[in-house]
Amino acid sequence: MTQRDSESMIRLEGVGLRYGSAEPVLRDISFSIPSGGFRWLLGPSGAGKSSLLRLLYLANRPSVGHLSILGQDINAATRRDLPPLRRQIGVVFQDFRLMPHLSAFDNVALPLRLAGRPEGQIHADVEEMVRWVGLQRRASARPAELSGGEQQRVAIARAVIGRPSLLLADEPTGNLDDRQATRLMQLISEMNRLGTTVIVATHNESLVQRYPGRSLRLAEGQLINDV
Template structure:
């Protein structure tokens, strides 16, 4: 299935799957014969029932797992042919919001959010105001010095999102990013994703939130029993 966007035909897809299948260990295939591409600057939702394979598909994109067969390309490069030393460079171009948050418990809210910038070698003076503004946007402006252990589930979710988008990645993958927040904050986070997309980031959001999908009115990839279903005219 080819995902159409407004980008020129000469632009390489940032993500391309061709006949991709995946299994864990010796178990049955979790994903089967998946083919699609995401063009630069596109915005899609990934939907499907629990167990359909949404999280597994995201893992293939952010290189947490390898396909059992088929071809996966990131930024025009076949990941199976990419040297191991080059994989961290590809990963750094991808922001990920995990369901389990993966916050560093010994770092403050501010330092967790700023971590991608520190890894890139930027000095705190160059990003302090931007990080503070982002945390205020996601409702954590008054919790910047708190530790993750003192945050609610919804606050941890918002911090994980802030950390994923702080360095404006080329691709943003979000696994149920509004699962622990109320409808008002869900809408606010959607606006953040839309704005990031407007600035050029390709966005793929895995979600059960039908209201979020309806409000965004963006194309949807739908998984059923590990297979990608073309929904035709559905936005």
């Protein structure tokens, strides 16, 4: 780990990504985000936002270039090194990615259970989080019984329940009404203020204007702006 890695929560140097033998979806991406930083991730559909997020939540490794997350050199990390890192990363997926056979409560509790938290300590935290996202009456419902907005709130609760060091969100307000979207952005801002590094990918320019911050703009797999 270099000195610069230890100072940065995220560092990419010349990172590219291709799936199999297809054309690269990301090319020569370089940027860094310090611990506690905030970035909007902007760009049209197909620009590579989701692929970049996949690299950041360690669903893929870079095809070329150097990636460091949470001070860990991902290129050199073994498979055994990655699960503890993933537990420090909260992700809100655009398609929610909830476990269909688990209740809303159990979906939210899942990261804590995977981290080995004793069952007795889980209940109160999850209950509080479920209440915070306004799903206390729907806690025992399965995802198929929830509306899109409710599912998104479960996904958000699951992403933040473990107080992650890095929070990644892909269109997190896409299925929320204005009131819920505002509450979510307040939560994200508060987590960021308390030290969580945050990256939010969105198409929603009005949301960006309401919560101004630095942004990374992608186009055709390349970073065209980091302001």
